[in-house]
Amino acid sequence: MPRHDFQIPLTFEHRVCFTRDAFSSDNPLLAELLEEGGGRRVLVLVERAVAKLWPDLSSGIEGYFADLGFDWRGVHVLQGGESVKNDDELVRTVWKTVDQEHIDRHSYVITIGGGAFLDATGFALATAHRGVRLVRFPTTTLSQDDSGVGVKCAINQFGKKNWVGAFAVPFAVVNDFQFLHSQDEETRRAGLIEAVKVALVKDQEFFQWISKNMDRLANLEPEVLEECVQRSALEHAQHISEGGDPFESGSSRPLDFGHWAAHKLEQLTEFTLSHAHAVAVGVALDTLYSSKCGLLRECDAERVIDVVEALKLPLWHDALDLRDENGRRRVHEGLEEFREHLGGELTVLLLRELGRGQDVHHLDEGLVDSCLDELKDRYAVLKKAEQCGEGH
Known part of the structure; x- marks a missing residue:
């Protein structure tokens, strides 16, 4: 039988941005990024530790999107930390949220948190509908200077680091230095x-x-x-x-x-x-x-x-x-x-x-x-x- 080989070339835009106070009403960066992609529905996932450090963050995000004309699906605060990579509980929670909020492949999910939170939620979003548009907001030094700008997402399995995961280029990465300085010194x-x-x-x-x-x-x-x-x-x-x-x-x-x-x-x-x-x-x-x-x-x-x-x-x-x-x-x-x-x-x-x-x-x-x-x-x-x- 004859063999047929086909080439499938792929090109990705990897947007990495630096700013401060991205959800301020006078900062147009995020709105411009979302307009560029053409999607209208927006869901935000925030790591609980970040929400605790920034008690006005959820209301600030909602206020930012109030007059922009997007189909707003709210802020969901979820558990984070290294432990969320040790099983698929957070992944399944994100899948369920995506389904309940009718997020599709043209929607945006903004995730705000440290590296482990971004890894686990990123894996969930890379596999929901075989890939939902993800806008990462890394909040820690390590996620801002390394993992948050990468194209990998994973959780641990069989006692091994990052055993289950995917390669998925995020729609955008926004390094907001406002978050950077809120961590503890260590x-x-x-x-x-x-x-x-x-x-x-x-x-x-x-x-x-x-x-x-x-x-x-x-x-x-x-x-x-x-x-x-x-x-x-x-x-x-x-x-x-x-x-x-x-x-x-x-x-x-x-x-x-x-x-x-x-x-x-x-x-x-x-x-x-x-x-x-x-x-x-x-x-x-x-x-x-x-x-x-x-x-x-x-x-x-x-x-x-x-x-x-x-x-x-x-x-x-x-x-x-x-x-x-x-x-x-x-x-x-x-x-x-x-x-x-x-x-x-x-x-x-x-x-x-x-x-x-x-x-x-x-x-x-x-x-x-x-x-x-x-x-x-x-x-x-x-x-x-x-x-x-x-x-x-």
Whole structure:
């Protein structure tokens, strides 16, 4: 029988916007975005923690849409946080809401919240009607500078990170800096690790800027924090749109530098450790390994670890010492799970220099253990110094 091959070219518009106070009556950005798409029905989903921080948000959103002529379907406040990714309860709630409010593929759903909330609601909206127009409003540093501008959405399954999900380009991403400054200090600071990561693998000049400004970033000075978030978001979006593999069909994922260990560490802590803290440990580990295996200069590895420490982020977690019945560290299982999640040959990005990575297809387990031991020792010294400081 003859074979027939057809090409199906696809083009997506990935709109990433930066603003402040998007729901103010004198800010036309959101209305202009929605008019551009031609849809008329609008539903808004807000993470409960965000609604609590901004008690006037729902009424402000309703007031914004009151005179715009859209078919308004209201604000729904839903549970968020990391735990919503551990089952499909939130996904099913969103499906039900979409059905009850008669949201279709030409409608808009605006989601406002942190990364986990955007992941779970995004997966629900990518699968409802096989895709509803989504406008993301990331509210945390990590979601504004990384995950919120991506094209992935997922929940966890079988104890594994992001096992169930989809690739779905949002209609638009609106980074409203008004939300950015409402987080607690630790959450605001920790999310900067994704900016460090993308600078390490894509942009040496950006990393140098982070290193130069690391104390100001650690102090969360608004101007420098916003600049870092914006630069990071654009680096991520540019790689996704211009890197040649937006839906990760290949074996290389540069934006997942440090993530093979981070994802396993989250799993080993039953997801009680935040993604940002896990990535900080993973970035430190893969940076140190890059140096120990002869790719990266030792002085450059030290600069990276200095930045992680300056941002008050961890280099170690005790779950890294969890071992199987043979005495092998369980974190090593993360490499095979990382390969399996992507498929194909194991491909891990290491650093050849600051701002430039190199794919490798094997990590020496003994050398990884040596790096982990060194990070553990560094952590012990740091904790002792902190305790001595408190004693004085």
